Amino acid sequence: MKILVTNDDGIDSAGIAALKKSLSEIGEVTVVAPRQEQSAVGHGITMQIPLRVQEYYINGTFFGYAVDGTPADCIKMGMRNIMKETPDLVVSGINHGSNTAINIIYSGTVSGAREAAIMDIPSIAISVTNHRVKDFSYAAGIAKMIALKIKEHGLALGTLLNVNVPDVPEDKIAGILVTKQGKSKWDDIYEKRTDPYGRDYFWLTGDMTDVDTELEYDQVAIKNNFVAITPIHFDLTDYETYDKLKTWNIEVSKNENSS
């Protein structure tokens, strides 16, 4: 099994090291990851400036390729220029912090996996629900287990699995649930400050408003100590509205010249 691994916390983060170690037990792992943290970059790609790629070593041992771009850039670069063969699987993570509900839209971790899904490669995004995780080994084991499940069952083209693992001791894990993207959102607040030169600047802060209550939603599942697995795709068409719009009688208004 050839596995391409990326993340959004940067190639030097603990999460990607644990992921590489675990996946190396079941396949040949190539790491292509951002040189610097790329959290909340959404599905950005680098087009206006050129990309650079550097080999990255840990204690003198080759670890992977560092790209000065986004997770989506890393997957494109890994697939097109670095790996000699198409990978069987792409895994993005392990992210420091959960990626559930509306955060899936903003997530760099998910965008790495999504870029693979766009290229018809089965993929996994995996996150742990804490920004200060001490031990990624349990989540790394979950990633390995799900990778083997994908190998066994296959995955629909264009679909990725977004996995969130609660940061609790292993014996507190309640189980694993297949979930849906929650509907909880951010209540943004911009904190206003003034710089030493008298000019205002703003920090984005805020709280997540919890609107989901059922265990079938990712956000609720992880709060109840379940590992949540949400299948995600990139067909954004709203089919319900698609049907409704056809009754709007939208017509070209100023097109008298055509016949």
Place this chain on the structure above:
Amino acid sequence: MKILVTNDDGIDSAGIAALKKSLSEIGEVTVVAPRQEQSAVGHGITMQIPLRVQEYYINGTFFGYAVDGTPADCIKMGMRNIMKETPDLVVSGINHGSNTAINIIYSGTVSGAREAAIMDIPSIAISVTNHRVKDFSYAAGIAKMIALKIKEHGLALGTLLNVNVPDVPEDKIAGILVTKQGKSKWDDIYEKRTDPYGRDYFWLTGDMTDVDTELEYDQVAIKNNFVAITPIHFDLTDYETYDKLKTWNIEVSKNENSS
């Protein structure tokens, strides 16, 4: 009608000027747009560095607020800090270049409208299919017409309309179609160059592979000179795979300690 306008080409672009002019005929327009071009930023938001906001003038006349961030930042900032009342509508554009098929994922223009949809505000993303558009007035008229249609019919919470207008003379417009997100993707190529210091760098290039053939897809509609209106939402759950995964028998493997 209170209308918040943003884009991803930057506050000084011709497309947003035409949009503001046209929408001012039907409502009170507030412009909050990126200070610099933000193409292909996906749904990125700025969290690691603070945002700054500046008033932007054209020939001494106030035009709007320039934010040194992404289109999603601009909508958050416009809604939370700049506008005194919640807008009735958000419009993002007019983009120089189409946003169809897989490009919807990468698009800064669409992310501006999507951020509004996340906040339950009806929104429109509008683009013209040419990077060197000379006259945005037709597309600006289309934006106005669709804004009035939304006012008349309402729009489901969480849905935005992604509109693409062919850059052809008005009498060549074939009509308006309600469409689906096309399935065409990019065949990426990284063009390798060497800098004056002997180091490699890579430019992302490539061609779109046309896989869609039916007029019901955005990409095909605009090629045939139709204005394409695609309803987009942000529930990314793949419900088909959701049902399928439940048959995978995914279980916690190393949880013997819990009882």
